[in-house]
Amino acid sequence: MDIRITLSQNKKEKYTDESTLGFGKIFTDHMFEVSYNTEKGWHDAQIVPYHRLSLDPASSVLHYAQEIFEGLKAYRTDNDEILLFRAKDNCARLNRSAQRLCMPEIDIDFNFNAIKTLVDIERDWVPRSDGSSLYIRPTMIANDEALGVKAASNYLYYIICSPSGAYYKDGLKPINIKVEDKYVRAVRGGTGEAKTGGNYAASIKAGEEAAKQGFSQVLWLDGEEMKYVEEVGAMNMMFVIDNKIVTPKLNGSILPGITRDSVLTIARDMGITVEERRVAVEELIDAGRSGRLTEAFGTGTAAVISPVGMLAYKDEQIIINNRKIGELSMTLYNTLTGIQRGRIKDKFGWITVV
Numbered sequence: 001m002d003i004r005i006t007l008s009q010n011k012k013e014k015y016t017d018e019s020t021l022g023f024g025k026i027f028t029d030h031m032f033e034v035s036y037n038t039e040k041g042w043h044d045a046q047i048v049p050y051h052r053l054s055l056d057p058a059s060s061v062l063h064y065a066q067e068i069f070e071g072l073k074a075y076r077t078d079n080d081e082i083l084l085f086r087a088k089d090n091c092a093r094l095n096r097s098a099q100r101l102c103m104p105e106i107d108i109d110f111n112f113n114a115i116k117t118l119v120d121i122e123r124d125w126v127p128r129s130d131g132s133s134l135y136i137r138p139t140m141i142a143n144d145e146a147l148g149v150k151a152a153s154n155y156l157y158y159i160i161c162s163p164s165g166a167y168y169k170d171g172l173k174p175i176n177i178k179v180e181d182k183y184v185r186a187v188r189g190g191t192g193e194a195k196t197g198g199n200y201a202a203s204i205k206a207g208e209e210a211a212k213q214g215f216s217q218v219l220w221l222d223g224e225e226m227k228y229v230e231e232v233g234a235m236n237m238m239f240v241i242d243n244k245i246v247t248p249k250l251n252g253s254i255l256p257g258i259t260r261d262s263v264l265t266i267a268r269d270m271g272i273t274v275e276e277r278r279v280a281v282e283e284l285i286d287a288g289r290s291g292r293l294t295e296a297f298g299t300g301t302a303a304v305i306s307p308v309g310m311l312a313y314k315d316e317q318i319i320i321n322n323r324k325i326g327e328l329s330m331t332l333y334n335t336l337t338g339i340q341r342g343r344i345k346d347k348f349g350w351i352t353v354v
């Protein structure tokens with residue numbers, strides 16, 4: 001399927017100060033869109049000026065949240081090349097989310113080409129300062145105009161781009177995290193491993209309560225026993241215990257993060273022992289009390305690598321590495337962002353030049 005391109009005649013004013021970008025607040029001049037129905041399949045692919053959507057008030061996504069999305073980034077190198085990081089992995093994960101939500105899959109090469117073509121058109125929007133990037137948000141919504149609860153027959157898939165700075169306002173400064181002991185995010189057999197809006201809607205209440213108590217995020221426990229650590233709102237979690245990286249294994253209820261996989265691959269390549277297994281919160285607290293928990297950090301596309309300075313569980317607070325970023329977290333951050341920005345050779349085949 002070809003992509004029809006209509007360029008904007010009315011370009012937006014670009015940001016002038018990259019340090020004020022924030023995360024996901026401004027959007028570029030164009031978007032990609034393609035429609036689906038059961039008769040025609042995917043059709044009418046186009047890149048058009050960024051615009052509002054027109055949806056019927058009965059549109060299925062608005063009622064039953066049949067929606068999935070992705071998040072990936074394009075980076076500007078010191079030589080003004082634009083690089084995409086592991087974009088095909090995002091296309092593959094979108095399809096896995098689509099299967100879970102009974103939505104139509106999109107050919108990975110076609111989707112990858114759509115992302116690349118859009119980013120090429122928007123290349124002037126990719127910021128250059130360290131920590132900034134063009135955040136890309138592919139999104140699929142169900143769009144039947146009917147109120148029955150079933151898999152829709154009509155869908156819209158679109159991609160928008162947002163020049164962004166750090167996800168957390170303090171950048172690499174260690175954050176405070178609350179281990180959530182009241183609400184859960186996902187349960188066995190649920191949608192935890194899909195990237196679907198409903199997971200995030202269900203998480204907002206815990207996040208708001210934690211924010212009022214001064215925490216940046218909550219660390220979810222498993223939905224059955226509230227005993228094992230799962231992940232944070234927008235990040236997978238890693239802990240350095242006895243000089244090994246310990247991280248919850250992919251169990252069907254956490255998101256299989258692409259940054260998670262990248263960090264584990266880099267760590268193994270550096271000769272660091274990695275354990276993907278169940279991690280009981282009590283084990284973490286014990287390791288914290290005895291000084292064996294030396295670093296903790298989250299991994300995510302938006303958040304990159306985000307050190308954790310304090311973990312609160314019930315009435316106890318575990319301070320990690322004196323609230324300073326750990327040596328291993330810093331090395332992994334530098335290696336990952338070095339590859340993403342073309343400063344370190346990409347021996348894993350993760351980069352595409354746009």
Ligand code: PLP
Pocket residue numbers: 071231232233234235236255256257258259260299300301302
């Ligand atoms: N877990 C959740 C719930 C997320 O929303 C994200 C962000 O995408 C991640 C983990 C990290 O995934 P990735 O590294 O693919 O961005």
Ligand code: COI
Pocket residue numbers: 070071072233234300301302303
């Ligand atoms: C990402 O890291 O791409 C995400 O999707 C996180 C988002 C929920 C802000």
